[in-house]
Amino acid sequence: DEVYRAGITGRRPAVPTAFPALERRARWVMSRRAHAYVAGGAGSEETVRANRAAFERWRIVPRMLRGVGERDTSVELFGRRHEHPLLLAPIGATDLVHRRADLAVAEGAAHAGVSMIVSNQAGFPMEEIAPRATAGWWSQLYWSTSDDLVDSFLQRAEAAGAGAVVVTLDTTTLGWRPRDLDLGHLPFARGLGIAQYTSDPVFARLAQETADGPRRASPRPTPAAVRTLLEISRHHPGRFADNLRSPLPRAAVETFLRVYSRPTLSWDDIATLRSRTRLPVVLKGVLHPDDARRALDHGVDGVLVSNHGGRQVDGSVPTLDALPGVVEAVDGRAPVLLDSGVRSGADAARALALGATAVCLGRPWVYGLAIAGAAGVAQVVRDVLAELDLTLALAGARTPADVELEPFAPSFGSA
Numbered sequence: 429d430e431v432y433r434a435g436i437t438g439r440r441p442a443v444p445t446a447f448p449a450l451e452r453r454a455r456w457v458m459s460r461r462a463h464a465y466v467a468g469g470a471g472s473e474e475t476v477r478a479n480r481a482a483f484e485r486w487r488i489v490p491r492m493l494r495g496v497g498e499r500d501t502s503v504e505l506f507g508r509r510h511e512h513p514l515l516l517a518p519i520g521a522t523d524l525v526h527r528r529a530d531l532a533v534a535e536g537a538a539h540a541g542v543s544m545i546v547s548n549q550a551g552f553p554m555e556e557i558a559p560r561a562t563a564g565w566w567s568q569l570y571w572s573t574s575d576d577l578v579d580s581f582l583q584r585a586e587a588a589g590a591g592a593v594v595v596t597l598d599t600t601t602l603g604w605r606p607r608d609l610d611l612g613h614l615p616f617a618r619g620l621g622i623a624q625y626t627s628d629p630v631f632a633r634l635a636q637e638t639a640d641g642p643r644r645a646s647p648r649p650t651p652a653a654v655r656t657l658l659e660i661s662r663h664h665p666g667r668f669a670d671n672l673r674s675p676l677p678r679a680a681v682e683t684f685l686r687v688y689s690r691p692t693l694s695w696d697d698i699a700t701l702r703s704r705t706r707l708p709v710v711l712k713g714v715l716h717p718d719d720a721r722r723a724l725d726h727g728v729d730g731v732l733v734s735n736h737g738g739r740q741v742d743g744s745v746p747t748l749d750a751l752p753g754v755v756e757a758v759d760g761r762a763p764v765l766l767d768s769g770v771r772s773g774a775d776a777a778r779a780l781a782l783g784a785t786a787v788c789l790g791r792p793w794v795y796g797l798a799i800a801g802a803a804g805v806a807q808v809v810r811d812v813l814a815e816l817d818l819t820l821a822l823a824g825a826r827t828p829a830d831v832e833l834e835p836f837a838p839s840f841g842s843a
């Protein structure tokens with residue numbers, strides 16, 4: 429109501445309301461490399477497009493005269509009521525697009541009344557983000573090659589008050605991303621998105637070992653590295669001031685690249701999780717019903733159907749197509765979340781009607797952050813929630829489960 433009223437009384441929003449305009453505007457304010465990193469996908473970006481096309485294959489069939497004056501979209505996740513069926517997907521290296529990065533994201537999420545999943549590759553330590561995420565937060569984990577580091581991250585998440593841990597399975601190694609490759613760009617190699625690591629005592633030990641290791645062939649930073657570091661210190665006054673002198677930050681980046689993800693991750697590792705943390709565990713990146721079943725067999729508490737926004741396997745199945753099979757396999761025993769391609773309230777309505785417990789919003793909030801910081805994040809989220817509520821009202825649904833859908837399958841030769 430508030431969003432709509434503001435719109436019709438001539439108050440212009442801080443960020444564009446529809447996704448295409450939002451993305452266009454964000455592109456303006458972001459550097460070329462930041463935009464490529466955020467917008468880009470794996471390979472030919474077929475899966476980025478397929479994620480969207482999958483939503484367009486489901487049509488809402490509005491039902492009339494059902495007297496739905498009050499709608500309820502709240503959900504319970506791991507014993508906690510969420511006013512809205514939406515969380516912010518974990519997105520790393522947002523220090524690439526905004527100086528206050530995850531701090532602003534947490535404030536925006538809190539303002540909009542939704543939980544945030546804090547990336548393992550955030551621009552700030554989770555301990556600094558947590559107090560700002562007053563509507564709740566979960567901690568995302570990339571399984572490190574160092575088990576000690578995994579345990580440290582889990583303990584920190586517990587101590588800082590995370591509501592769950594989300595283990596991302598689909599990024600045992602980075603996907604093939606031509607846009608980044610062409611620009612020679614990996615934010616982490618520039619010291620962005622590694623604050624969870626550089627603030628970690630176990631990581632500090634590992635980095636110290638790297639720094640103390642055999643002298644490198646070229647102890648002096650290259651001119652390109654100097655330029656990069658100068659650029660970083662412009663955006664982060666003080667934080668990287670000693671980069672050019674101290675060997676530790678270089679060791680930190682090298683150590684990060686060595687430890688951030690375990691290529692051999694298997695079900696055996698997942699089996700150890702139950703004894704390592706008391707937090708509810710969500711597996712992110714599940715696309716096959718059998719993997720969902722197996723997750724539950726391994727004591728996992730929830731699954732997130734995701735293909736990482738089409739950034740990992742080009743040509744992989746769109747998440748909305750994978751959702752019904754996973755929902756059937758899980759059979760109400762655990763929450764099933766979905767991300768990858770959610771751009772609007774109408775998208776959220778369709779995913780929820782197909783059985784998702786909640787959806788995660790990805791790239792749209794990054795664009796809101798780039799344009800207007802915390803206020804931009806809040807507005808992007810509130811726009812999606814407002815449209816979801818309106819969609820339910822107009823579709824004759826009191827809850828998302830009441831939304832009626834039909835598949836859209838054009839036949840050859842039809843107009």
Ligand code: FNR
Pocket residue numbers: 465466467517518519520521547548549568596712734735736737738739767768769770789790791792
């Ligand atoms: C991601 N994603 C991601 N996932 C994760 O588990 N940890 C991370 O650090 C990141 N980082 C990240 C950076 C960027 C720039 C993007 C776009 C995505 C994946 C993210 O959580 C989510 O799965 C996708 O963003 C969903 O796709 P859409 O809706 O953004 O297209």
